[in-house]
Amino acid sequence: xxxxxITTFVLGFMLSCASQExxxxxxxxxxxxxxxxGLDYPELNAYQSPEVETFELDNGIKxxxxxxxxxxxxxxxxxxxxxxxxxxxxxxGLNSILTSxxxxxxxxxxxxxxxxxxxxxxxxxxxxxxGQNSGSASLNVLKEDFEELLPVLVDVMMNxxxxxxxxxxxxxxxxxxxxxxxxxxxxxxxxxxxxxxxGENSVQARTTxxxxxxxxxxxxxxxxxxxxxxxxxMMVGLVGDFDVEEIKPILEEAFAGIPAGxxxxxxxxxxxxxxxxxxxxxxxxxxxxxxxxxGHIGGFRDNPDYAALQAMNExxxxxxxxxxxxxxxxxxxxxxxxxxxxxxxTLYRGQFYAGLFTRSAAxxxxxxxxxxxxxxxxxxxxxxxxxxxxxxxxxxxxxxxxASLSSVLNQRINNEYYGxxxxxxxxxxxxxxxxxxxxxxxxxxxxxxxxxxxxxxxxNADELGDQLEQxxxxxxxxxxxxxxxxxxxxxxxxxxxxxxxxxxxxxAILPNAGLTGSVTMEAxxxxxxxxxxxxLGITQTMDFESERIEANVRMPQxxxxxxxxxxxxxxxxxxxxxxxxxxxxxxxxxxxxxSPIYLALNKDELDVEFMGMEEMHGDMYAHVRxxxxxxxxxxxxxxxxxxxxxxxxxxxxxxxxxxxxQLNSTDWRESGGLLMPYQMVSYADGExxxxxTISTHGVE
Numbered sequence: 001x002x003x004x005x006i007t008t009f010v011l012g013f014m015l016s017c018a019s020q021e022x023x024x025x026x027x028x029x030x031x032x033x034x035x036x037x038g039l040d041y042p043e044l045n046a047y048q049s050p051e052v053e054t055f056e057l058d059n060g061i062k063x064x065x066x067x068x069x070x071x072x073x074x075x076x077x078x079x080x081x082x083x084x085x086x087x088x089x090x091x092x093g094l095n096s097i098l099t100s101x102x103x104x105x106x107x108x109x110x111x112x113x114x115x116x117x118x119x120x121x122x123x124x125x126x127x128x129x130x131g132q133n134s135g136s137a138s139l140n141v142l143k144e145d146f147e148e149l150l151p152v153l154v155d156v157m158m159n160x161x162x163x164x165x166x167x168x169x170x171x172x173x174x175x176x177x178x179x180x181x182x183x184x185x186x187x188x189x190x191x192x193x194x195x196x197x198x199g200e201n202s203v204q205a206r207t208t209x210x211x212x213x214x215x216x217x218x219x220x221x222x223x224x225x226x227x228x229x230x231x232x233x234m235m236v237g238l239v240g241d242f243d244v245e246e247i248k249p250i251l252e253e254a255f256a257g258i259p260a261g262x263x264x265x266x267x268x269x270x271x272x273x274x275x276x277x278x279x280x281x282x283x284x285x286x287x288x289x290x291x292x293x294x295g296h297i298g299g300f301r302d303n304p305d306y307a308a309l310q311a312m313n314e315x316x317x318x319x320x321x322x323x324x325x326x327x328x329x330x331x332x333x334x335x336x337x338x339x340x341x342x343x344x345x346t347l348y349r350g351q352f353y354a355g356l357f358t359r360s361a362a363x364x365x366x367x368x369x370x371x372x373x374x375x376x377x378x379x380x381x382x383x384x385x386x387x388x389x390x391x392x393x394x395x396x397x398x399x400x401x402x403a404s405l406s407s408v409l410n411q412r413i414n415n416e417y418y419g420x421x422x423x424x425x426x427x428x429x430x431x432x433x434x435x436x437x438x439x440x441x442x443x444x445x446x447x448x449x450x451x452x453x454x455x456x457x458x459x460n461a462d463e464l465g466d467q468l469e470q471x472x473x474x475x476x477x478x479x480x481x482x483x484x485x486x487x488x489x490x491x492x493x494x495x496x497x498x499x500x501x502x503x504x505x506x507x508a509i510l511p512n513a514g515l516t517g518s519v520t521m522e523a524x525x526x527x528x529x530x531x532x533x534x535x536l537g538i539t540q541t542m543d544f545e546s547e548r549i550e551a552n553v554r555m556p557q558x559x560x561x562x563x564x565x566x567x568x569x570x571x572x573x574x575x576x577x578x579x580x581x582x583x584x585x586x587x588x589x590x591x592x593x594x595s596p597i598y599l600a601l602n603k604d605e606l607d608v609e610f611m612g613m614e615e616m617h618g619d620m621y622a623h624v625r626x627x628x629x630x631x632x633x634x635x636x637x638x639x640x641x642x643x644x645x646x647x648x649x650x651x652x653x654x655x656x657x658x659x660x661x662q663l664n665s666t667d668w669r670e671s672g673g674l675l676m677p678y679q680m681v682s683y684a685d686g687e688x689x690x691x692x693t694i695s696t697h698g699v700e
Contacts, residue, residue: 050405052412053244059231059260063251064413066239068405072143074240075406076153079417080135081264082228085203090485091215093174093208095130098221100170102160103128109155112166118152126153132203133266133347134417135228143241150254158229158258162221171213172655178210179651182479183582185284185458189291189355192282192477196454197297197351203268204348210651210658211484230261237413239406268348273297275452279471282458282479286567289336290363290459294370295353296449298343301420306344307431308439309447313342314390315382315440316373317354321393323373324354334358334366342447346418352448360463364470367455374450381437391432398429480629481651483658493609493625501624502608504641505634506600512673518543519597519674521697527690538692541700542592544601549588564588583653590650594632596643596665597674613638616645642668642675652684659684672699 053065084095103126106112119126124141126149139146139153182188194205236255238247275296299309317324317340324338335356343350354374358366382390402408402425415424455471457464468474507513518541525536537554549564561572562580569580569588592598599606611623614635621635621644635645646663661684665677680692 050408052409055248057231057252057256059256059258060263061231061234061236061255061258062416063248064235064237064409065242065244065247066237066405066409067242067244068239069241072241074139074141074143074146074238074242076139076141076150077237077406077410078137079235079237079413080130080137080228081233081417082135082224083130084132085267086224086227086264089201089206090212091220092206092212094216094220094224095135096174096208097167097170097213097216098162098224099128099130099135100173101162101166101221102156102225104169105161105163105166107156107159107161109159110152111161115152115156118149122149124149126156128157130228146240146242146247147250150250154254154258160225162218162225164218167216167218167221171216172653172657174208174213175210175651175657176653178208178481179653180583181207182284182481183586185287185289185291186357188282188284188479189293189456189458192280192458192479193293193295193353193454193456194351196278196280196456197273197295198271202271209482209485211482227261227264229258230263231255231258232260232263234258235413235417237409239409266347271297271349273349275449276454277452277472278454278475279468279473280454280456280475280477281461281464281468282456282477283461284458285460285462287458287460288463289357289359290366290457290464291355291357292363292367292370292455292457293353293355294367294453294455295351296453298345298350298352299447300349301344301346301418303344305439305443305447307428308435308443309342309344310394311387311390311432311435312377312440312443312448313340314394315386316340316377318390318393321389323377324356324370327373328356328366328369332369334362334369338370346420360460363457363459363464364467367457367471371450371453374444374448377444378441378448378450381441384437387435387437387440391435394432395429483649491611493611495607495609497610498608498624499603501610501622501636501641502599502603502606502626502634505596505624505636505643506603508641509596509600509675510673511670511675515544515597515601515674515699517700518548519676519697520700521676521694523692523694525690525692528688542595542597544592544595544598547589547592549592551588562588590630593628594630594646594648596646597676599626599632599634619644621645640668642677660686662686669697671697674699 050066054063056062082095084092087094104112106115110118115126118124122141122145124139124145127136127138129136137153137157139149141149181191191205191207195202198204200206234255236251238251273296299306303309314322316322317338319325322338322340324335324340329335329338335358338354338356340354342352354370356366356370402411411425412422414420415422421427456477457468520541521539523538523540525538527534527536534556538551540549540551542549547564547567549562551562553560553562558574563570564580564585569582569585571578571580607627609625609627611625611633613620614623615621616635620638622638622641624634624636626632626634630648630650633647634643635647636642637644642665644665646665647660649658649660651657652659661682664681664683665679667678668675669678674697676694676697678694680694681688682690682692
């Protein structure tokens with residue numbers, strides 16, 4: 001049977017080929033290889049912009065309509081002249097909190113639950129957003145429901161309830177994001193590079209902080225809303241299945257009641273930028289590669305050389321065909337990924353940068369290679385073939401950028417919003433056609449400064465060594481998430497005495513001066529949850545040298561097995577295996593690093609200070625501070641040198657803020673040359689959250 005199936009398949013394939021060849025011969029098509037190089041390609045058709053119907057209401061709202069009868073849908077998108085440029089530094093993040101509270105809070109006529117149910121029933125979507133330079137509102141709806149849901153959009157937009165609980169929820173969500181913002185090295189790189197170019201307190205580069213969110217009140221949101229949502233600040237675009245003359249009165253009725261107000265003005269401080277060569281570094285000990293960005297200030301969109309600069313950028317870093325990809329990544333093998341951009345903004349100067357991801361050992365060599373490609377572009381003109389290929393790639397990308405009527409309409413609205421000519425796109429295409437090889441070399445020489453760049457590296461200091469010193473005095477950037485705008489003045493302690501106390505603690509915990517294997521333990525854990533107390537059974541094995549953690553947790557829902565090994569985490573429950581969430585993995589590793597056992601084993605590498613004798617709960621303790629990413633305060637029993645109390649501050653995503661954690665450790669017992677506390681009670685901001693009782697421990 002198997003041979004028969006194979007024979008049948010082969011015969012079918014041969015008959016198919018014969019049939020195809022016969023068909024080609026009947027149609028006069030030769031089966032010989034086609035000479036692709038000899039084919040003639042017609043010129044691209046001239047760009048045709050769709051017909052846009054425009055009109056304006058007495059209150060200043062401008063409308064842009066494009067009919068598209070392909071599907072029975074209508075997409076309405078608004079651009080609002082408002083943004084974070086209107087927000088003071090001390091309340092950074094207000095704009096995002098506003099639109100989240102607007103959408104999630106609903107209005108008096110359409111409360112949250114009724115609004116969500118209505119949209120779900122109609123398979124429609126209403127969204128709000130507020131970025132740096134503009135706000136947005138959108139309605140995606142079936143044609144038959146547009147007239148019913150348009151007033152809903154306008155009412156929620158103009159009369160939001162913004163209840164305090166929705167504001168608090170939005171702030172908690174923002175704070176949770178802040179707590180994770182340093183996890184991704186690439187995101188850290190782009191964020192900190194913007195600060196180097198524009199300044200850390202600039203509108204363009206400032207970041208939302210825990211303390212700026214704490215400064216935001218409901219009154220601030222109401223005031224911002226009143227200044228933003230005025231007729232003079234609104235532009236409305238519609239694409240979809242409608243008749244222009246029929247939909248106009250519907251739009252007029254819905255939007256006519258919005259007050260005209262006064263148009264907001266863009267306010268950006270002048271960028272005080274000086275060209276200089278500098279090297280900056282962010283240490284991330286949890287990575288084994290470097291993220292590199294290098295560059296300087298960019299230009300304005302209305303620069304007559306804009307088209308030539310875009311061609312230059314395409315030659316240097318245009319995807320797979322760019323020189324950085326071809327030479328630095330492919331030929332030299334110095335990067336996993338390369339990228340770059342010469343940014344040109346309308347309201348302020350953009351950024352010019354080139355960047356890459358590379359292995360730690362090759363970081364300096366990769367930086368030199370990228371710089372060499374920039375210099376080469378300045379010293380040697382591109383060939384005519386490279387010039388034509390570059391233009392073709394840009395033209396092809398523009399086709400996809402304007403593949404839909406919505407994208408074309410949005411471009412038209414954006415041009416008018418930023419004060420650019422309506423035909424900016426057509427002008428750019430024509431100017432790009434005229435760019436020469438000499439133009440590319442000229443703008444490379446005039447606008448690119450490879451010897452005056454700011455270089456930023458996000459990587460592992462231990463793996464990098466002294467590579468970066470060849471580029472100048474390395475300036476390290478602190479990315480610690482602060483709770484206050486003010487840098488707290490930390491009182492210095494006695495380092496010598498701190499080392500003495502920590503050594504005594506290590507001797508008390510490890511009487512044999514070390515571990516001969518992994519630490520095992522069994523424990524019962526009672527955890528306070530919003531649903532009540534939960535009892536957990538825990539069996540755990542920890543290898544402090546390799547930082548391997550294996551835990552089995554018995555829960556009411558069943559048993560969960562967790563494993564962290566070689567920096568990776570996994571979980572298994574009910575026969576199903578899955579990767580561990582990064583936040584949970586980080587939490588388990590943090591608990592390992594805060595363990596008295598880990599501190600004892602690594603006592604010689606820790607930065608410690610003795611802060612004096614302090615009274616806590618009626619008893620005197622030796623206060624030893626361990627200075628790390630999270631400062632640990634150890635309160636040692638003066639007689640035994642054992643850590644009876646440990647405190648630290650950490651972000652709790654459940655409450656959306658930083659809490660003070662206190663761990664009380666008692667009933668210390670020895671087994672296998674190791675002392676462990678058999679009773680541990682933890683508190684968060686004074687509230688008891690868990691009790692752990694160890695039944696047995698050992699060293700294997």
